Amino acid sequence: MPKRGYHHGNLRQALVEAALELIEDKGPTGFTLSEAASRAGVTPAAVYRHFAGRDDLIAEAALQGYEIFGALMARAYDSGGPSALSAFEATGRAYLAFARKHPGHYIAMFESGISVNRTPELAAAARAARRVLEEAAARLCQHIPAAKRPPATMFSAHIWAMSHGVVELFARGAPGSAGPYPPEDLLESGIGIYLRGLGLIPPDQGDA
CATH class of the missing domain: 1.10.10.60 (Homeodomain-like)
Structure with a gap:
């Protein structure tokens, strides 16, 4: 280059x-x-x-990545549709879109070994990005009785992990990573199975 x-x-x-x-x-x-x-x-x-060193440079790249990521997730959620479910689904698609459009940032954020607590600014940007998904999860779970309602942080962490796994295995274009289904379909069907398990969508509803 x-x-x-x-x-x-x-x-x-x-x-x-x-x-x-x-x-x-x-x-x-x-x-x-x-x-x-x-x-x-x-x-x-x-x-x-x-x-001061390469890690500081990568940390700055990660910080900017989290800022872009958080804004993209928030925009996807706000414009994802009238229902809590459709808005939540939009955040999953936004995760895949970010990984594809900003691979350097994605690697700096999640694969560099740089801790999000390296600087207060980086930690704040990472928290702000996570908060979007946590708020989406909290809204989606509102009608579940409080005694059975999963913590929004746990709910969002499960979806984050699922999204990250789909990106790493099937959406990054690494050799041997091609899957039998498009990454978007894998993520949406996985989210659908998860949400059915929580009773958030009925068993006979189509894929989330």
Whole structure:
């Protein structure tokens, strides 16, 4: 891939964008700060004015990813339809769409080994993204008697895990990852089975 070049006056962002390209090309541990500097069109010494090391650079990419992710999930939920169920389903589709459209961010967020607690800003962005799904889960469960109602954090964590698994196994395009069904169908049918188990949709209803 040709060098991006640093021309627009925002070196910090140029380095993040260079890192995202390198993460896609080589993985989060497959590049050096010098390579990021070279791709951004600056000297290695310039990087250290903004980032103490590669992990700090990846953490910034993850932070921006969570901000994009949270906004995308919120928009999907708000425009997902009139019912709590249709809005909830929209967040699942948004998860797959984000992984496809922003693979560098996705890897930085979930596959780099960088803790979401590395910085207060990163932790806050991650919480805000999770909160969208938790609020969607809470709304969907409102009519379940309180004594039988699963905690929204647990409900949303189950759906998050299912979404992540579908992305990792079938939506990232890795060799050998092709499945017998489209990722969207796998996720929606999985969510449907989960919701039936909670009694949130009737047994004879079509796939969620």
